[in-house]
Structure formats: structure tokens, C-alpha cells
Amino acid sequence: MTNKTVLHAKHLASGAKMVDFYGWEMPINYGSQIEEHHAVRTDAGMFDVSHMTIVDVQGTDAKVFLRRLVINDVAKLTVPGKALYTGMLNEAGGVIDDLIIYFFSDTNYRLVVNSATREKDLAWMTKQAAGFDITITERPEYGMIAVQGPEAIAKVGTLLSAEERAAVEGMKPFFGVQIGDLFIATTGYTGENGYEIIVPETAAEDFWQKLLDAGVAPCGLGARDTLRLEAGMNLYGLDMDETVSPIAANMAWTISWEPTDRDFIGRDVLTAQKAAGDQPKLVGLVLEEKGVLRSHQVVVTEFGNGEITSGTFSPTLGHSVALARVPRSVKVGDVVEVEMRKKLVKVTVTKPSFVRNGKKVF
Amino acid sequence: MSNIPSELKYATSHEWVRLESDGTATIGITEHAQGLLGDMVFVELPDVDDSVSVGDDVAVAESVKAASDIYAPVSGTVVEINEELEDTPELVNSDAFGGGWLFKVKLDDASELENLLDAAGYASSIDED
Numbered sequence: 001m002t003n004k005t006v007l008h009a010k011h012l013a014s015g016a017k018m019v020d021f022y023g024w025e026m027p028i029n030y031g032s033q034i035e036e037h038h039a040v041r042t043d044a045g046m047f048d049v050s051h052m053t054i055v056d057v058q059g060t061d062a063k064v065f066l067r068r069l070v071i072n073d074v075a076k077l078t079v080p081g082k083a084l085y086t087g088m089l090n091e092a093g094g095v096i097d098d099l100i101i102y103f104f105s106d107t108n109y110r111l112v113v114n115s116a117t118r119e120k121d122l123a124w125m126t127k128q129a130a131g132f133d134i135t136i137t138e139r140p141e142y143g144m145i146a147v148q149g150p151e152a153i154a155k156v157g158t159l160l161s162a163e164e165r166a167a168v169e170g171m172k173p174f175f176g177v178q179i180g181d182l183f184i185a186t187t188g189y190t191g192e193n194g195y196e197i198i199v200p201e202t203a204a205e206d207f208w209q210k211l212l213d214a215g216v217a218p219c220g221l222g223a224r225d226t227l228r229l230e231a232g233m234n235l236y237g238l239d240m241d242e243t244v245s246p247i248a249a250n251m252a253w254t255i256s257w258e259p260t261d262r263d264f265i266g267r268d269v270l271t272a273q274k275a276a277g278d279q280p281k282l283v284g285l286v287l288e289e290k291g292v293l294r295s296h297q298v299v300v301t302e303f304g305n306g307e308i309t310s311g312t313f314s315p316t317l318g319h320s321v322a323l324a325r326v327p328r329s330v331k332v333g334d335v336v337e338v339e340m341r342k343k344l345v346k347v348t349v350t351k352p353s354f355v356r357n358g359k360k361v362f
Numbered sequence: 363m364s365n366i367p368s369e370l371k372y373a374t375s376h377e378w379v380r381l382e383s384d385g386t387a388t389i390g391i392t393e394h395a396q397g398l399l400g401d402m403v404f405v406e407l408p409d410v411d412d413s414v415s416v417g418d419d420v421a422v423a424e425s426v427k428a429a430s431d432i433y434a435p436v437s438g439t440v441v442e443i444n445e446e447l448e449d450t451p452e453l454v455n456s457d458a459f460g461g462g463w464l465f466k467v468k469l470d471d472a473s474e475l476e477n478l479l480d481a482a483g484y485a486s487s488i489d490e491d
Binding site for chain 2: 028029032033034222226290291292294312313315341
């Protein structure tokens with residue numbers, strides 16, 4: 001059974017090439033994923049992300065439950081609308097999923113998790129909820145549209161009333177606000193400014209059409225992947241999974257170690273890993289010559305082998321970049337080798353981030 | 363359904379061959395193949411004067427999605443390569459049967475062309491994919 005988002009017909013009308021994405025029929029591109037990529041870096045593009053799973057966690061114990069469930073500390077969220085990025089671990093310290101949590105009040109949070117992990121996420125949350133006074137409610141009645149790029153905010157602004165524009169104006173990153181039917185958040189997966197907008201299913205097609213009319217380019221999963229990779233953002237299932245520690249996936253910054261008495265799931269394992277200092281790390285790799293780095297290629301270093309977790313051609317930079325998990329002793333600036341099509345090719349190690357706001361950042 | 367010109371010959375591995383009036387053969391990949399690969403980012407071509415035999419992997423089409431070997435559909439000597447592809451590999455996407463050609467071969471044996479598919483044969487071979 002293939003799921004279709006509420007925007008399915010709009011994609012076909014724009015000439016999308018549709019593919020199966022973990023049970024969802026989604027647009028991979030509308031002609032050229034490279035042109036869509038450039039639209040986001042130089043102007044404005046939009047993605048249907050309605051397949052993503054929205055879960056509301058509400059109730060007296062919502063805060064204490066989430067402080068146990070995820071590695072970042074939702075107690076840091078005190079201003080309504082503020083969001084944080086974090087990971088949800090199993091008992092062995094492996095990443096079940098990465099997610100964004102929006103805070104509305106101590107008894108009301110909204111989580112956005114990956115669609116590919118929907119079932120196991122919900123099962124895990126439900127299991128962990130035992131003994132807590134909370135409700136976990138999936139919200140499939142919403143669509144979600146990410147509008148990203150240097151002109152994204154201005155173009156969305158043309159669809160809002162003066163009053164609505166004032167409500168979103170100057171909103172800091174990682175913030176969301178409910179404006180009438182729309183929940184507008186300053187989050188994204190591209191390294192550009194923009195919004196992720198949660199819209200009731202009944203209004204989604206109309207909103208998508210208005211964005212098209214405002215000159216926002218429809219973009220598919222292909223461009224979404226090259227954009228997120230240039231921005232150095234992880235993709236669940238490639239850059240991390242249940243066998244990988246957040247420390248080995250460039251997610252250590254999402255772990256809140258303080259206060260030390262917060263007993264989040266996986267804490268003991270992460271504490272031991274941190275003390276041992278032996279977890280590999282996620283770095284960036286840059287290949288300036290011809291060729292494209294790909295997932296699962298072996299990275300040869302003087303400290304032992306690593307592996308490319310995701311690689312692509314970077315349309316912004318004009319050469320290939322990758323994220324790779326390598327021994328911790330490998331340093332930024334080192335030259336290491338990647339086994340590509342039976343040859344060893346030299347690549348340079350960088351921080352795992354390549355492009356932000358249209359500019360090279362390594 | 364993608365375009366499959368009737369005047370060309372085809373290999374099941376998605377190369378097309380056009381016999382030119384000077385007896386050389388121009389080789390490219392089909393519109394169907396470029397569609398499967400997606401946006402092209404690098405094309406590695408053989409060198410002029412290389413000798414190629416049917417089935418040799420002689421070129422690589424690398425798209426955002428994947429690297430794909432291109433096989434010689436005929437035997438002969440490479441007499442010209444499409445140098446435009448160095449800077450504009452996207453020609454393979456936008457004009458697979460024209461400006462996106464890959465290389466030209468002086469044929470060793472013109473009768474090899476008879477082993478290739480005609481347009482109808484290629485159309486049915488991609489239906490089975």
C-alpha cells in the first residue's frame with residue numbers, strides 16, 4: 001500500500017517524477033534536481049514534507065517524559081514556540097531517530113519525526129510512556145511544506161496579511177508560531193533561511209498553488225538530499241541509525257549533559273563512551289577532482305578505515321562532498337583516501353558542513 | 363514513453379549508434395537511460411585512438427544519483443570525443459540523441475551493426491525493465 005500526501009495531484013500537475021520513499025509516493029524531481037537545488041540556494045524553493053510524522057505529546061507529565069525520552073533537555077525550552085533538535089536513543093545508546101521538538105507549554109509539545117521511522121518511533125514512545133500521565137497523538141490531518149532559500153521569507157510574506165507578517169517578522173531560528181490555520185517555523189533542512197509550515201490538509205493544495213504563483217520553485221527529494229548534505233545535516237538511516245552513537249554522528253551538540261541528575265535513556269552508555277574517547281566521528285570529505293563520493297565507500301586513513309555515510313555531487317561547489325565516519329584521531333585538514341571504483345582517490349577532511357546561506361563554509 | 367529515433371541502432375545496455383555518411387559511428391546513451399540516471403555531473407570518455415571492442419566498458423556517465431558504465435556497442439578505433447561534455451555534461455540530459463553524443467568510432471566491421479536492436483526492439487527491451 002503506497003501512501004500519497006495531500007499534495008500528490010499538485011506534484012503530477014507540475015510534471016514531477018514520482019518515486020517510492022519508504023512507502024510514500026513522493027516527487028524525486030520536477031525535471032532537474034540540480035536546477036531545483038540552485039533555486040533554493042539563490043531564490044526560493046519548496047518541498048512537500050507532508051510525509052513526515054507530526055506527534056503531539058500532551059499532559060501533566062509531558063515535560064518529565066520528554067526529559068527522559070531524548071538526549072537534549074526540553075527544560076531549556078521556556079518561550080512558547082521555541083524548538084530544539086535532538087535524538088531519541090535506545091538503551092544501548094543507538095539513535096532510534098532524530099527529531100525536532102516544539103515547546104508550547106510544559107504540558108504541550110509537538111514532535112516532528114521521520115516518516116521512514118514512524119512505526120518504530122511511535123511504538124518506542126508508547127512503550128516509554130508507561131507510568132507517565134501523557135497522551136501521544138499523531139496528527140496526520142496536517143500537511144507540511146518547507147519553503148527555503150534567500151527569497152523564501154519574502155515570498156511567503158506576500159501570502160500573509162500585514163498582521164500575519166508582523167507575527168513572523170524577525171522570528172529567530174528554531175522558532176514556530178501559530179498564525180490562523182498555519183503553523184510557521186523557522187526551521188529547515190537546506191542551510192538556507194526559510195520556513196517549515198504546517199498546514200491543515202484541507203488548505204494544503206491551495207497554499208501550495210499560491211506559493212507556486214508567488215514564484216517558489218517546487219523541489220523534489222533529489223534536491224532535498226544534495227541541499228541537506230551541503231549543509232552537513234544528517235539523514236537518518238545513512239548517517240546514523242540504531243547501531244550508531246550520537247557521539248559518532250555529529251550529534252554530541254544535541255546532548256544536554258547538565259543537569260547531571262537528568263536520567264535520559266542511553267545516558268549511562270554515552271557517559272562511558274565519552275570517558276573512553278574511542279567513538280569514531282563524523283567528518284566532511286571534499287573531492288576536488290572528477291568523480292562522486294558515494295555511501296558505503298571505504299575511507300582509508302593512517303588511524304584505520306572509515307566509511308562514507310552519504311556522498312553526493314555538490315551543485316553549489318561544482319565537486320563532490322561527503323559525510324564520513326572515521327577514527328577520532330583523524331583531523332580537519334588531513335588528506336585521506338577513498339576507494340572509488342577500484343581506485344584510491346585523495347580527499348581532504350573538513351568539518352561536516354560545506355555550504356551555508358549560499359556560501360562555501362570550509 | 364521516451365523518444366526512440368527510428369534511424370538509430372541500440373544496445374540493450376542503453377547505448378545508441380548512428381552510422382554516419384563517412385562510415386564512422388557516433389555513440390551516445392538513450393533518452394531513456396539519461397532519465398534513469400538523472401542530472402549528469404561528469405562524463406568520462408575514452409581517448410582518441412583508443413581501440414575498443416564490443417562490450418568493453420569505455421566510458422562512465424556519472425549523475426547525481428549514480429555512476430554508470432557505458433559499453434562499446436561496436437568495435438573500432440575512437441576517432442573523436444565530445445569535448446563539450448567536459449564543461450556541459452547536462453547535454454546528455456537535454457539532448458541525448460544530439461549534442462549529448464559521447465564519442466565516434468571508425469568501425470572495424472560494419473556488419474556488427476546488424477547485431478544491434480532497431481528502435482522497436484529497443485522499445486520492447488526497455489518495456490521489460
